[in-house]
Amino acid sequence: MNTGRRRGGLAGALLGATALAFAGLGAPASAQQDDIPDVDEVVHSRNMQPIAHLDKEGPFAGRSAYNTDIAFTRGHAVLGNYDGFTVYDVRKPSKPRVVSQVLCPGGQNDVSVSGDLLFLSTDYARTNDSCTSEPSEASNPDSWEGIKVFDISDLSRPEYVASVRTDCGSHTHTMVPAPERKSVLLYVSSYSPAPELPNCQPPHDKVSIVEVPIDSPQDAKLVATPVLFPDGGNPGDGYSRKTTGCHDLTAYPEKNLMAGACMGDGILVDISDRMNPRVIDRVQDNTNFAFWHSATFNNEGTKVVFTDELGGGGMPTCNAEIGPERGANGIYDLTGSGDDAKLAFRSYFKIPRHQGDTENCVAHNGSLIPVRGRDIMVQAWYQGGVSVWDFTDSDRPKEIAYFERGPLSDTQNITGGSWSAYYYNGHIYSSDIQKGFDVLDIRDRRTAPAKSVIFDEFNAQTQPSYGRR
Template identity: 65%
Template sequence: MISIRTSRTRIVSLAAAALLLAGVVAAPPSSAQETSRAATAPATVDSAVPGVDEISSSPNLRQVANLRKQAPFDTSAAFGTDIAFQGRYAFVGNYDGFVIYDVSRPSAPTIVSQVLCPGSQNDVSVHGDLLFLSTDAPRSDDSCASTPVDRTATRWEGIKVFDISDKTNPRYVKSVQTACGSHTHTLVPAKDRRSVYLYVSSYGPSDTYVGCPPPHDSISIVKVPLRSPTDAAVVATPNLFPDGGYPGIPGEKSATTGCHDITAYPAKDLAAGACMGDGILLDIADREAPRVIERVRDTENFAFWHSATFNNSGTKVVFTDELGGGGAATCNEATGPNRGADAIYDITGRGDDRRLAFRSYYKIPRANADTENCVAHNGSLVPVPGRDIMVQAWYQGGISVWDFTDSRHPTEIAFWERGPLAADRLRTGGSWSAYWYNGHIYSSDIQKGLDVLELRDPRTWVARLIQVPELNVQTQTGYVSW
């Protein structure tokens, strides 16, 4: 993502630079795999997904739009996943591909195009005229017409690169295979701005998993030259855990066998990694050789270190615990307030002496039903200068806006949820990612498409004045604190 700090005028409005793509390596998807269509009204989801919502919310947070998933992504198996933003567009990953939305009118989003290119999770990031897609599932080949194969017969998984200069007709231009695939990736601009790096997180090696033998204690770093993206390639695979990482407790605590997610703060040459059994702080001054400078564990409450978010000043990190892998009901009294939660750490010291000091946990202060998958998941900062405020997805626990300015006493200031998918059994759904972008909150609901919400609260009003040209949440850029 372009590293931008907002000016004293409080408004940023920069156009992303156009990129000239030098050619095509992988054949573009055929018309059978790639579809473009305009949409002016929500479509009906399949009958497997109930259409009636039972909205519950605080008075300061309200839904202003919902655009349901449309064919070919209108099945219950086509999970909506992560979101990236650029100008008037939101790019939403899906287990079956990705969707580009026009959100210039947040209360009336429309679909610009849909690209059918299966391969979970299809996490997405954007930079200029390029879009990057993570595939973390064994496929028969690297095309968008590939089929799933058993891990013992893996042919391809990794990163796909698309040219999105024409938003109505994205073109697939390059693939890069990575060890153990790409569960998530983090975009880190090169210091000379001529390239971007993708820090690829993956995990779960086994002796029978082709291309992913144990040990797997590394990440893959893909370098993408912006003027010749078809030259993208893996340039490094740094080992972050030479001692093997946390061994875990079978059935209770995950062992460290790679990383799940990394969040970078390029302006500070810093990154935070959520690596299954370990939380780490990385020095990324050398983009191709990140160094672990601090590592922490929570063997009492954390089961799976899932993701990380810095505060704006880079003095805190919020780590999340995805207890149950996102498919379990953990926002209930039986689980309690400290498991499946966020953990807030202050960063103390300087340089290589920086340390992560635990301060408190945060979990939504509501008990959800045992039929609702609910746990801490993806969120972003709400850009309020001088305060640390975050919006976050909790699957069927909905969306929570909370303040962690006081690291020891985080408090919720707003929430919104639509109720369970089913009253009689647990079904996977809810908000996968909930992010603040240019005045509104956008949520990718696994089953029910794109939600847009409006937060009206005196504690956050100034955030509506801060505009950015591009947003990949795992690439934090910072904003001016007055």
């Protein structure tokens, strides 16, 4: 989510990113309300069934405690929350249970895992790096934002072991294993510098790389700050955001590639030299992309799906007035190879189900469903729900399954819905901002082969290979 934290939280986002995103569009008129489910009504396609749900609980039960991203390890799902994280046992998908909760405020608290380590992104200024810190001002040079490291060898008792401050905080991060260094590398994405922010100075055209030694995570440190846009990024045009850093990076370590969604730019990056990522192609779409948010490779590494988070995640953009090409996914084929690799635009995909005027809805986080021979993705769309779609034909993507709830309210725009939806070991898991944790079962001949693909560990932004076609 593009929270606009340096302008004062969600309200700042709606006055900042959203005002730009809707420039020239006007306010959305009434959507096709006849097709909108009732408040909290659950609807889904015949081939998608909800099999379990757990409400938010404990310190995360309140409306302001947004659920965020998910990582998976040893049959458990770790679900981030603006106020910390929850560990769920999902070895019996129809009967998930809470194993532990850690109260550690510092939104967004996006998570990733590697072995016995868990990493947490803090992108809101805090008085210090502890889990008992208080909100601070980003203009205060003593405020803290960055990466936190936890030992999760005992999933029932995570232990906080280290922190690393990074410039402009850590909105998201991408874990890349570095076995030759006996460590893991975290590529930290952050953005929106300003002259009045001492720890977030312009131009900030870089990423921060944090190294965490596997055997001594307490020695985690910042090791590099490579510049991705030496000549500057997209200057912005009133609709597309100016590039001042990256929102999200997705690595495909086996192929030494990374795809970056960087506000006004989509990039393809060579990471064969892990400390010196090198941009080999860059694309812009100033007509339809307002905010390049995230990226997903297909399994062959021959395509990239970029998402556009029009409206910063807080606005109703899934309607006839906004249309099918804004707030959507852009599908790009990779042509050529090596330094000659290029991102070639093919088509857009947006869910075909219109949402109501009070439902924040836009393309958000998803992952591949591991089916050899096809390109199929599951994806969160906030209050647009969870969509499964096939982009095997890059020019003709289509939705094949869905799950959603009706609006949280038919009179107020309350931020909610699915933040992340990922496929893990036979089932789909969704992090709902307000409602909690959903487990979905898709039963479709096109996705059936994925049931046999098992991963011990899964981070959506660190793509594994599940075999060749």
